[in-house]
Amino acid sequence: MNELIIINIGYGCAFIALAIKEVLWLRVILTLSFILRFFSSYTFSENLNVAFWNFLFIAVNIFMIIKILDERRSRFIPHEIKDIKNTIFKNLTSKEFLYLWSLGKIKSSEKELIVDEGIKQNKLMFILSGKALVKSNGKLLAILERGQFIAEMSLLTNEPTSAQVYVDNENDEKVMYIEWNNNTLKRIENTNNPFWKKLHYILSSDITKKLQLMNKSN
Numbered sequence: 001m002n003e004l005i006i007i008n009i010g011y012g013c014a015f016i017a018l019a020i021k022e023v024l025w026l027r028v029i030l031t032l033s034f035i036l037r038f039f040s041s042y043t044f045s046e047n048l049n050v051a052f053w054n055f056l057f058i059a060v061n062i063f064m065i066i067k068i069l070d071e072r073r074s075r076f077i078p079h080e081i082k083d084i085k086n087t088i089f090k091n092l093t094s095k096e097f098l099y100l101w102s103l104g105k106i107k108s109s110e111k112e113l114i115v116d117e118g119i120k121q122n123k124l125m126f127i128l129s130g131k132a133l134v135k136s137n138g139k140l141l142a143i144l145e146r147g148q149f150i151a152e153m154s155l156l157t158n159e160p161t162s163a164q165v166y167v168d169n170e171n172d173e174k175v176m177y178i179e180w181n182n183n184t185l186k187r188i189e190n191t192n193n194p195f196w197k198k199l200h201y202i203l204s205s206d207i208t209k210k211l212q213l214m215n216k217s218n
Contacts, residue, residue, distance in 0.1 A: 003044035010036030024068050031061040071095050088147050091198050100199070104178040114175065115151055115165040120158075122182045125150035130175035131168035142210055143168070152203040155182050
């Protein structure tokens with residue numbers, strides 16, 4: 001009787017897990033299910049083959065739970081970029097954000113032209129300070145500031161740039177930005193698709209905001 005109760009509770013947990021969307025709790029409930037079934041098969045049935053597979057499933061799920069908790073664990077983010085993490089990159093975990101940041105290089109430019117029109121870019125830039133002017137055929141299309149990307153459309157479409165980007169030198173300011181190589185970002189797409197989908201959403205949102213601002217100004 002005790003065996004029947006335990007094994008039914010175990011299968012009941014597995015059934016409940018199927019309805020859980022939150023992956024962490026799904027793993028926790030599945031682990032409980034396998035623990036109960038392991039206990040039943042090892043203690044009552046003495047079926048070592050079934051017990052072995054349940055033990056293996058327990059080990060895999062515990063490993064995945066630890067991995068999920070590690071990914072979600074809050075990490076120290078430098079004060080000067082904390083606002084960027086909490087706004088532009090808010091859908092990334094702290095671990096993902098810091099990893100992405102480590103792949104980039106901080107640069108500054110006082111040159112008038114940052115990106116030329118009609119050139120296929122191999123870099124993605126994100127402005128940290130200063131202002132950049134977006135122009136096409138001599139017409140000012142947008143002013144980019146801290147928290148905005150440069151050449152993100154070229155990364156997503158693999159097409160040449162449709163405008164020029166200049167440093168705003170009116171106040172003798174320089175533009176500081178972080179720069180990522182497109183090949184590095186493409187490797188993320190090929191090796192970590194869930195992470196890439198988050199980045200794709202961030203870049204697409206930036207493009208949408210720019211288009212909305214341009215439409216308002218016209």
